[in-house]
Amino acid sequence: MAKLPKPDELIKSIDWTPPEKDWMDDIPPEIKPGRYCYPAKKNIVEEIGFPNPRDWSPLDEDWKLPSNFREIIIEGMKDRLSKYRSFKVFMDICVRCGACADKCHYFLGSGDPKNMPVLRAELLRSIYKGELTWQGKLFGKLAGARKLNEDVIKEWFYYYYQCSECRRCSVFCPYGIDTCEVTMMGRELLHLVGCNINWILEPVRNCFKIGNHIGIPPHTIKEIIEYLLWDIEEVTGVKMEVPFNKKGAEILFVTPSGDYFAEPGIYTMMGYIILFNYLGLDWTMSTYASEGGNFGLFTSHEAMAKINAKIYHEAERLKVRFIIGGECGHMWRVKHQYMDTATGPAPKNLEVPRSPITGTVFEHAKSTKMIHVCEFTADLIAHGKLELDPSRNDKYVVTFHDSCNPSRGMGFFEEPRYILKHVCNNFYDMPENTIREKTFCCGSGSGLNTDEFMEMRMRGGFPRANAVQYVRDKHGVNMLACICAIDRAALPTLMNYWAPEVGVCGVHELVANALVLPHEKTGERPRTLDMRQQPLKPEEEENA
Amino acid sequence: MVIDTRVCKKHEPCEECIKACHHVHNVPLIPNKKHEIKWIWKEEFEHAFPDTAHEYLDEYLHEREFIVLCNHCEHPPCVRVCPTQATFKREDGIVMMDMHRCIGCRFCMAACPYGSRSFNWEDPRPYIKNPNPRYPTRMKGVVEKCTFCTERLAEGKLPACVEACKHGAIMVGDLADPHSEINKVLREHFTLRRKVHLGTGPSVFYII
Amino acid sequence: MLEKALVGSKKYWALVFFLAAVFLVGFFFFLKQLKYGLGITGMSRDVSWGFYVAQFTYLVGVAASAVMVVLPYYLHNYKDYGKLTIFGEFLAIGAVTMCLLFIVVDIGQTHRLFNVLLHPTPHSMLFYDMIVLNGYLLLNLICGWTALHAVYKGTKYPDWVKPFIYLSIPWAFSIHTVTAFLYAGLPGRHFWLTAVMAPRFLASAFCSGPALLLILIYIVKAFTRFDPGEKAIRALAKTITYALLANLFLFGCELFTAFYSGIPSHQISLKYLFAGLYGHMKLVPWMWASYALMLTAAILLVIPQTRNNLGLLPFLCLLVVIGTWIDKGMGLIVGGFVPNPLEHITEYMPTFPEVMISIGIYAAGFLIITVLYKMAISVMESRGLI
Amino acid sequence: MGAVFALVTVLAFVIVVYVGVGIAGLRGLFGIVIPYAAFLVFLIGMVYRMIEWAKIPVPFRIVTTCGQQKSFRWVKRSRLESPYNNFEVVLRMILEVFAFRSLFRNLKAEIKGPNLIYGSYKWLWLGAIAFHYAFFTILLRHFRFFSYPVPEPIQILDQIDSFFHIGLPHLYMTDVVILAALTFLFLRRLADPKLRYISLASDYLPLFMIYGLVISGILMRHFFKVDVTQVKEFTMGLVHFNPKAPQVGVIFYIHIFFLSALMAYFPFSKLVHMLGVFFSPTRNLANNSRAVRHQPAPWWKKPKFKTYCEWQEEFKEQLIESGQPIDEDCYEKK
């Protein structure tokens, strides 16, 4: 693995001035360690059934592409141009105004000009023009057109796996051109010739075969959760329960497997469990549909649908009334924007979500019947159904990271903030141009949170981390709350690198900290520990 | 220009010069005093020469009305203040107006110590009964004043007022030419000029 | 930053729409004026400048006053004015815009406005006034905008703007000086023909402008979280006090010169304004009111107890604003024209359309100020400065 | 490179017309044949592009949400940035098309020491909006050559545009604005290294063609005068399908040729953004995909996946071992 430069060296190395050389002449790209992900293993590609499985490395001269790769790609491109209006329109209408250029976190952190969204799209657009339009064929480079060759494939692989599909550029584009769509198409085309990355395909394979990204079999899931239940008992003094595969439950709860696998996601998981037990919900989890996340989204539309379909399938089998989804970014992009047309309609037994506690009917989810756990909790708080003691989070000065997908693919800004403002006393937003619809990616989105990609992760995460640094220095922020499993996995590393002393947590971890359980209310057993089993009020402990 | 006010006195209430001028130049007759346009008109002594008037003046002066018009000053303040050179001094000394250029800021009106300038507060045409087809009118929003009949001088004619005065009370000539008739008249008579102390160097002389 | 002015409370939008509506009403009357000519105003052959030019003159003063906060802050590093300078500069932007609009409506041939540029005439004071006013607008736009932009970005203002800030200080003096020269350089207008015209202009500017700024700040304070701090308000009140005293003193000098010398032409306009001439006394009550207000304000401002009473202060400022507004906005210009050079008396009062157009321009100016202030406050809020 | 090519192309246009009309006298070709042909290409090309796009389905609701979604009544939602129904989408599109909403949001990033800071940057918005509105006004103004009597609104527009009497004929304000805006749009491509890097010949060419169009128009109005009456007789002839090429200066033919070139170039270039913006799925859809059932694309097939029963079979042992319920329904069906 490549050596990671120190933060100050990294900043100094950023130069946004592009080289004098024309970008079309600058291929194949110099594949730099720390900036690419390892290719998918041969057996995994085989198991998924994708073409051209082989052992190869991007550092090799020969990528062992199929001999007819040009035809494959061009046919694939034609096919997609006729299926996705977004793709065709985005190929046609870009005026290269450059408004998107300095909006991409990977560009801001790396200065690599091909990370400018306009140019990332141009990598594909130039082939579209050169191979599929007469203008391009006739005028070539003057019309921004070029021919497809192996070097172009290398370039695509390098740069379409340096895009986290965060859609920040799309916010600023006067025509709403969404580089995410272009990257998705680029990746789909690359799959056709067997150029894919392991960090994405292995979870996809696991999801297909076992039920979740990490590949935890059903009995292990139960074990893990039981461990968490013990921890909960340790902290709260209450023995809680998590029903599995319970038929006839009212609610099916789905959350990314990251939440029951690793810190700090597990604390968020504990948060859900405490909340649901506090409310006495009739809920269940599934060890079959045990994945809320969806790495299929980073693979292809088909893979995405295939993973997502399990949730409705399970909801139908369990005869639940509606579904609650946990805190996850790209999961919610799928649930919000794709679920309906990709795997809908929702099975008949599902009803329009209605909070059993407050009676609120979630009209805005009346078709997909699935609500975000933050929506659920915010509604509870708004109706005064939760007894909260925000001072229990007083050791934290909290800021909130808007995850890309719920922000720009859903419009989900107020609900989590509303919760945070009720469960902790010290909340500060980051500077306005780095949050909400202008939020920055953690640097590791869309399946790029792998260790070999570390340099690019730190570079891409620089804008986000820099904003955290700002509130850390200004308001003493020491906790970065988020509603995304990838964030929870990627941000601790990022914070460690750029903004040490800032922790990462899910919103529901803080909810659970603040939630006053009935016996705590009576003073039977005051809570002294937080979800992490650290003292709630460190100073007092020391003084005592 | 020299005006022999003694002649005028004899022929009161003669207004031939005013009538002629205002007709030739299509000067409108606007009943509203505030919007009046005047190129040449009559004033009493205390108004025409406010700083020369005093209570012991002869009745004779009080009875008289004096013809006043633009003085075509040697150092015209109106020219100095005009921001567009719409009013300018020609080489021959005539202070001229370029109606095509005037923006109607009325700075010249504030600057002129003789009240010689009029502004078109409204469209003058409805107030012109009998226009002279050989001369243009003005439009609303510009300042105008006596031009010493440059259009007539160019044709070798005398200014309209001079020509109209049957009694020869008004005469014009070249002050720069020491042998001109006008210089002779000025040498022979004691004359007054209006507000000389302001340093504008008015070129209209009054024989009292 | 402009986007910050596009989101706001209902009250903010109510104000914006109200001002815009008033502006449109004024604009409607301006179209009538364009059609009919300036004859729809109360101006006349004798009083050829009126309300418009008077408002212009007054507002140049308001604009110039920005320097009273800019100078202590940037030159003397008077930190307490830190939050206030941007508001001063934005008030200047609004005021200069109004000045320019008053000139536009006062011109008889609006179409030919650009003749001033097409035929530049260096011997005309109006030419210089055009340069200094537009220059001052530009300087304040650059300085105010960049300063606010720095707040927006969370940085210090860039170095390149410093020369512009320093330039804006003498420039502020120049705009009012040159405007005074418009009047002071005319032969035959004895009321204006005085060497203390420019100092008088500056003195009245430096009390009326900061007074208006203080009133606006009080309004802003009442509706937002913005607070410039008591120290800043007190300091500004002192500036107003001294400038007001200077203004009254200079007027006293005028009175002395005119009446001790006994020269009639120097007295006559003053007599008209304060006592009336031959029964013409339309402006007499106004002028007495003006000086009564200024004197009252001066006395109360000089007494430290009343000056430091922060509840009373805005009302004292209001007295200053109204007093100087009448003095400069009515008396000074009209007084110069009555009696006319031929010593006829034509009185002047603005007509309804004339007042409506003027109110429309004030609405436009305050709309600009509202939008700029809203922007400044939102930017400061977003950085947690207020 | 691209800029030089575009410049050479545009100069070549001028030379072609100069030779064609000035020397060879091919007035009919340059005045009638080419304009008609170019207009046809424009009309058919643009309609073809729209049909081409419309034939492609929009399989997913990929709205870019820039504001709060509709959820609870007590949460203030953003109707414009996160439209929930078609009416709100129309509002969003109006803002986008008429006010360039997204460009208005533009920021400029800057690294200062260890900090990444974002400044407001609305110059591009200003340049773009000035250019487009000026162009549109000029287009409308030209309607005076295609109508008789000229409709009152067009005449009023003309008078407002030439409100300030500068020169004779009066200078149009839009002419000044469009020249300034074009110059800005051009210079920014040269001055910013990032933009220079991404700019292609096809980015400079339309700019230069519009430059040519505007400059030839201004020259014709103010300097190399042509008999405007003859020009109007000709343009009226065009719309009555009875044109006679006018005996006027070459400058007029240069103007017409630039216009023709631009029209013909339109459907095949990035200029189709004029219509494409209406087809952009991230902007023209409502953010209501959880609330309303939308039709999937016709080609879309429901995915095949491992069903629960298949999965249960595979993990039956572990399920029983860990005490998780076994779904008996799986066996009943068989």
Add this chain to the structure above:
Amino acid sequence: MHDAGKVIPGIIAFVLFVTVPFWTNFGKAAPKPQPELPKEYKKCVESKEFMRREHMKLLRKWRFDVVRNNMRVYINSEGRLINMSLQNECMRCHTSKKKFCDVCHDYVAAHPYCWNCHIPPEEKKGWATKEVKSLTEEASSKQPASHH
């Protein structure tokens, strides 16, 4: 086609918009301006082509020369001397503004404002239509706030 309900009206709107000049003129006769030329004079100041093209520039130059330079005689390309005056020279031959100037000006919707001041031959009678008395009343009613 997808979204035909929106796309087809869109296409129709587009086509209608860009073809405005064609369909608004459809069925109307193509007009041609016929300015009335003086019968007794054959030659204008300069050639017909020059005058059609550049008369506004020429008049502008004249106005500058006469008013500002006190030059009143124009020497044309043939060496002929001409008195520079719109009102007194041009309109001597072109005896009608309506039948000459306005014909083309109206046709191309050009509205020069020369005639705000200069008097066209057919308007010799003047414009004072109102009685002086009513004018006085009107004027005083307009100035309610002021009187002498």
